[in-house]
Amino acid sequence: MLEVEKIEYEKCILVGLVTQKQTHEKMTEYLDELEFLAYTAGAEVLKRFSQKLERPNPKTFIGTGKMEDVAAYVEQHDVGTVIFDDELTPGQQRNIEALLKCKIVDRTYLILDIFAQRAQTSYARTQVELAQYEYLLPRLVGLWTHLERQRGGIGMRGPGETEIETDRRIVRDRITLLKKKMKTIDKQMSTQRGNRGALVRVALVGYTNVGKSTLMNVISKSKVFAENKLFATLDTTVRKVVIGNLPFLLSDTVGFIRKLPTQLVDSFKSTLDEVREADLLLHVVDISHPQFEDHINAVNKILDEIKSMDKPTLMVFNKIDAYKAEAYDDDDLMVERTGAHYSLDEWKETWMSRTNGDAIFISALNKNNFDSFRKKVYERVREIHVTRFPYNEFLYPEYIDQYGQEEE
Numbered sequence: 154m155l156e157v158e159k160i161e162y163e164k165c166i167l168v169g170l171v172t173q174k175q176t177h178e179k180m181t182e183y184l185d186e187l188e189f190l191a192y193t194a195g196a197e198v199l200k201r202f203s204q205k206l207e208r209p210n211p212k213t214f215i216g217t218g219k220m221e222d223v224a225a226y227v228e229q230h231d232v233g234t235v236i237f238d239d240e241l242t243p244g245q246q247r248n249i250e251a252l253l254k255c256k257i258v259d260r261t262y263l264i265l266d267i268f269a270q271r272a273q274t275s276y277a278r279t280q281v282e283l284a285q286y287e288y289l290l291p292r293l294v295g296l297w298t299h300l301e302r303q304r305g306g307i308g309m310r311g312p313g314e315t316e317i318e319t320d321r322r323i324v325r326d327r328i329t330l331l332k333k334k335m336k337t338i339d340k341q342m343s344t345q346r347g348n349r350g351a352l353v354r355v356a357l358v359g360y361t362n363v364g365k366s367t368l369m370n371v372i373s374k375s376k377v378f379a380e381n382k383l384f385a386t387l388d389t390t391v392r393k394v395v396i397g398n399l400p401f402l403l404s405d406t407v408g409f410i411r412k413l414p415t416q417l418v419d420s421f422k423s424t425l426d427e428v429r430e431a432d433l434l435l436h437v438v439d440i441s442h443p444q445f446e447d448h449i450n451a452v453n454k455i456l457d458e459i460k461s462m463d464k465p466t467l468m469v470f471n472k473i474d475a476y477k478a479e480a481y482d483d484d485d486l487m488v489e490r491t492g493a494h495y496s497l498d499e500w501k502e503t504w505m506s507r508t509n510g511d512a513i514f515i516s517a518l519n520k521n522n523f524d525s526f527r528k529k530v531y532e533r534v535r536e537i538h539v540t541r542f543p544y545n546e547f548l549y550p551e552y553i554d555q556y557g558q559e560e561e
């Protein structure tokens with residue numbers, strides 16, 4: 154019999170600020186996302202605390218009075234972790250820890266923690282560990298005595314060297330080692346990618362949780378796509394897909410998120426190389442998410458950072474089955490009509506014109522509009538394919554010849 158495992162959620166609270174730069178609305182959005190992250194990491198959010206300040210308090214992030222409220226709540230409800238939406242300075246973290254006497258975590262740390270939980274191959278673990286040490290290095294404040302114990306005491310410390318310096322040195326050594334390991338991995342990965350030959354490479358990119366993997370599964374399980382091949386590293390799955398009789402490689406990579414820790418972008422270089430070396434990007438968007446346009450911007454920002462912004466891109470608006478426009482009252486003169494009130498058709502029009510036709514609206518779950526999606530991908534891949542293999546163009550008849558009428 155299967156044993157049902159009871160998951161114990163860690164009790165936590167969230168703290169966010171309303172500042173000159175961040176409106177109340179934005180803070181709520183960020184805290185919603187932070188709560189989702191906390192939940193993913195295995196924590197249950199009991200309460201949110203927020204405060205309006207011109208700028209974060211340099212010593213304790215929030216003000217003294219508010220901190221007392223938080224401290225009282227933490228004690229009363231046996232809260233184990235307090236999560237701050239923004240990255241705390243090492244000093245703030247230390248001060249707050251001393252005041253609240255529980256785990257203090259910021260958004261970056263939380264994301265790193267989720268990655269650490271999910272990393273299963275040694276390759277992914279190395280990438281995450283490197284990012285974690287890079288994050289920790291400036292934050293070492295002598296709490297890390299366990300590291301010292303691991304290495305044994307005698308002869309460990311040079312004359313006049315403090316405990317913190319020792320810890321820093323250990324971490325730096327570790328970072329050097331991990332970087333060396335990463336170099337070897339990078340080389341291996343790059344050789345592997347090279348071995349895949351000249352097939353056109355398509356990468357699914359997008360914000361986290363938009364449905365990239367669902368789409369990947371639907372595409373490769375579908376009967377039309379004959380040969381599925383798993384080319385697996387942990388974070389990137391690459392499959393050979395065939396549409397019509399045009400083969401290409403499709404990869405599903407790590408999802409992006411707002412304020413993605415730079416440490417992660419750096420150390421996930423190898424994983425992101427998959428995107429960097431792709432010929433075509435399918436930028437998947439969850440159109441049912443109220444902030445989907447912010448998500449698009451966040452993804453574009455990261456694509457820009459990894460120099461992949463200029464690649465041919467097809468915008469794939471997913472989850473149309475779940476899209477709901479906000480009701481709009483024509484007579485209400487106080488409310489301005491915005492994107493939130495758009496119908497799906499209006500969004501289609503908007504994005505078709507923004508992308509010169511390189512947008513498609515689907516539901517990976519219900520396979521709505523899937524034939525058009527396949528046709529569009531086929532066309533784009535074919536364009537690239539024929540420049541690479543001009544001599545066998547005749548092998549690939551037009552998609553429409555093969556599949557006849559498309560369904561709606």
Ligand SMILES: Nc1nc2c(ncn2[C@@H]2O[C@H](COP(=O)(O)OP(=O)(O)OP(=O)(O)O)[C@@H](O)[C@H]2O)c(=O)[nH]1
Nearest residue numbers: 360361362363364365366367408472475516517518
């Ligand atoms: N309603 C609806 N839900 C969908 C659709 N496609 C995917 N989902 C759901 O969205 C959630 C996230 O899907 P994933 O495929 O894991 O998303 P992802 O982009 O791979 O996420 P990460 O790997 O975390 O970046 C799942 O619960 C899916 O069932 C869709 O077309 N409609």
Ligand SMILES: [Mg+2]
Nearest residue numbers: 365366367408
């Ligand atoms: Mg996924």
